[in-house]
Amino acid sequence: MPIPDFQAFFLPLLQFAGDEKIHSSNEAYDAMAKHFQLADDDLREMLPSGKxxxxxxxxxxxxxYLSKALLLESPKRGIFRISDRGKEVLAGKPQSLRVKELKQFPEFASFHQAGNKQGEQADTSREEERTATPEEIFEKAYQELRGSLADELLAQIKMNSPEFFENLVVKLLVRMGYGGSIKDAGQALGRCGDEGIDGIIKEDKLGLDVIYIQAKRCQGSVGRPEIQKFVGALHGQRAKKGVFITTGTFTKDAEQYVSTIDPKVVLIDGGRLVDLMIDYNLGVSALDIYEIKKIDSDFFLEE
Incomplete structure (x- = not known):
């Protein structure tokens, strides 16, 4: 079954602590996984950040949230147990427990109100029924912003000349740690004269091996015949590695083909290209930086 929203964990988690024993977070994870009968694939599902x-x-x-409502308490770092208030709540045999019920407690109401933007009136019903955690909301917004930037970036690349695109490819590979320097990499671009190859770049700063590049700016898909042409050129150079980069996409036939051949050929389509540009800060600049911090547990350890 799909992972329940985080508010759905309130009541079963409080009931789990209702045995009045001290529990660890790992014990809570195991109990909740069993309670909701979650499969291994569900438990492995990652947030967009992958962290x-x-x-x-x-x-x-x-x-x-239960701790903010003082329904749970932590006698020591890393463990928790039910509080007297939590016992009182369970004694009432609640059928559900969500944010709107937790707001009856002033400590939680104060915490929840502080989380809203200053000077803005929150939509109470919408906030109470919010199913995503703060990290999920933040990451969803980040992914939407990144997706919009990627679309703009790819459109901008397609508006420029093929020569600009070839140089962009070399700059990206250098930014990723290949080729040593822009000067060294740029000298190889367009000089090899072999059909199907646009340039050569060093795999490392010492030039112990080289990577052959094909950069194709296009709107549609690159198929197997064009990849075979590139591979043929690699064989002519006795090359072991190649990178084919396009602003378009690759057909499934092309992707299947490169998975079965030698030399090793990596395909980078337009989507992956702009993702790499964003990751390596090529053609983009930081507008704002937000840091999400957590407690440094080691700092609070007493010797």
């Missing part, structure tokens, strides 16, 4: 599983993120935020 944390969606399941653990939602359980952790459910625990945090």
């Amino acid at each position: 944390q599983t969606t399941f653990k993120n939602r359980v952790a935020w459910a625990k945090a």
Whole structure:
């Protein structure tokens, strides 16, 4: 089954702590996974950042919300147990427990209100029924902004000349750590004179091996025949590695072909190209930087 929204974990997590024992986060994860009968694939699902599983993120935020309402307490770092208030809530045998119920507690209401933007009146019903955790909301907004930037970036590249695109490809590979320097890489561009090859770049700064490049600016798809042409040129040079980069896409036939051949050929389509440009800050600049911080547990350890 799909992973429940983080508010759905409130009541079962409180009920799990209702045995009045001290529990660790890992014990809570195991109990919630069993309670909702989540499959291994569900538990492995990652947030867009790829740094944390969606399941653990939602359980952790459910625990945090219950703690803000003083339904759970932490006698020591890394563990938790039910509080007297939490016992009172369970004694009432609630059928559900969500943000709107937690807001009856002043400590939680103060915390929840502080999370809204200053000077703005929150849509109460919408906030109470929010199903995503703060990280999920932030990452979704980030992915939307990044997607919009990627579309603009690819459109801009297609508006420029083929020569600009070839130089962009070399700059990107150098930015990624190949080729040593722009000067060294640029000297090879367009000079090899072999059909199907646009340039050569060093694989490392010492030039122990080289990578052959084909850069094709196009609107549509690149098929197997064009990849075969590039591979033939690589064989003519006794080359072992090649990169074919396009502003368009590759057909499935082309992708299947390169997975079965030697030399090794990497295909980079327009989507992956602009993703790499954003990752390596080529053709883009930072508008704002937001840091998400967490407690440094080691700092608080007493010797």
